[in-house]
Amino acid sequence: MTDITTQTQAQVALVTGAAQGLGFHIASRLHAAGYRVAVSDINVEAAALAARELDPSGETVMAVALNVASRADFEQALAAVTERFGSLQVLVNNAAVTRxxxxxxxxxxxxNEVVNINLGGTFAGCQVMGSYMAEQGYGRIINMASLAGQNGGTSTGAHYAASKGGILTLTKVFAKELASKGVTVNAVAPGPIDSPMVKALVPAERLPGLLAAIPVGELGDANFIGDMVVQLASPQARFTTGTTWDVNGGLFMR
Ligand SMILES: NC(=O)c1ccc[n+]([C@@H]2O[C@H](COP(=O)([O-])OP(=O)(O)OC[C@H]3O[C@@H](n4cnc5c(N)ncnc54)[C@H](O)[C@@H]3O)[C@@H](O)[C@H]2O)c1
Structure with a gap:
């Protein structure tokens, strides 16, 4: 029998909101690290395109329709992934909206809509996939938080910032609940990353001002976020749980 706790080659990861932006980069880095990947999104056509981009043969990647505001969608996605790939070891709660x-x-x-999607979606994902992982005796959950959840945010909206602060707390709650079952739960808190979301929120004429306010003077790299997730998803990351890994160009230090 394959020992899933040491071999990432045999492992399966599901990323929410993976059709574009950071979620796509995270899915891409997990795939490059040897995981079979479920690219899930509320926009299933875009998820299918993204999945094809990662693996045109479709052998190691599948697209899944998953609206994170629906607990039933998580249950159906879990059933679809375990039927197709046999198991699930890694969940990345990435999907979010901002206004x-x-x-x-x-x-x-x-x-309520923003909090329901961002915080409620992370809660449902941790509960549904976390229960399954606890039964399996192994799992890795990575929640995408944000600098906005630590400093109150700038252009992202109070509901977004509050939901992201809540994700930092939920990460600790689920980490405590699942630690004895071989399941770790961690968060990544990015500052402004070179991504479609930042381009949509920050008009081109305001970009120089944003860059000037970032101590390192540039936006973050989405592939680096993907590599952080790969590291937290690895079997070797078993001693790291309940943490938040900051990646914010020096905008928030603690
Ligand atoms: N981009 C940044 O600079 C930045 C900074 C800090 C944190 N983050 C976090 O990283 C994550 C990804 O952000 P992004 O910039 O890539 O966002 P994005 O808007 O580019 O992509 C979000 C994806 O989520 C999907 N989505 C939206 N609502 C959904 C729902 N209800 N169910 C499932 N999927 C849904 C969208 O279709 C889209 O594919 C988010 O959690 C965000 O808060 C991003």
Whole structure:
């Protein structure tokens, strides 16, 4: 029998919101590291395109429809992945939305929608996939948080920042719950990364101002975020749980 705790070649990873942006880079780096990857997204057509880009043969990558606001979608995705690839060892809770609405103008519906997707989605993912991993006696969960969850954010919106702060706390809660079952739960907190989300939030004319405010003077690299996730996903990362790994160009130091 293959020992899944030492061989990443035999392992399977699911990334949420992986059709574009950081999620796609994370899926790509996990695939390059030898994982079979489920590229999941609310936009299943885009997920299918992304999956084909990673492996045109379709042998080592599958596309999955998964709206993280739906617990039933996580259950169906888990069933689809385990049927196709036999098991699941790694979950990356990456999907998120942001709305750049000023705090005093955010309606309760908008607030709840953003928190439900970002924080509720991470909660559902940790619960559904975490239960399965605990039964298997092994797993790695990586939650995408944000600098906004640590410093209150700048252009990203209060609901986004609050949801990301909540993810840092949920990461600790699930890490404590699952530590004795061989399942680690960690978070990555990026500052502004060279990505479609940052380009959408920051108009070109404001970019020089943003760069000037970042101590290292440049945006972060999405592939490096992917490599951090690969490291947290590895069997050797077993002594690291409940942590948040910062990658923010020096914008927030602690
Ligand atoms: N880009 C950055 O600079 C940055 C900085 C800090 C944190 N982050 C975090 O990294 C993660 C990825 O960010 P990004 O910039 O790549 O975002 P993005 O907007 O480029 O991509 C998000 C993906 O999630 C999908 N998605 C949206 N709602 C969904 C839902 N309900 N269910 C499933 N999928 C859904 C979208 O279709 C899209 O493919 C997010 O958690 C974000 O908060 C990004």
């Amino acid at each position: 750049a609405t000023p705090v005093m103008a955010i309606g309760l519906d908008e607030f």
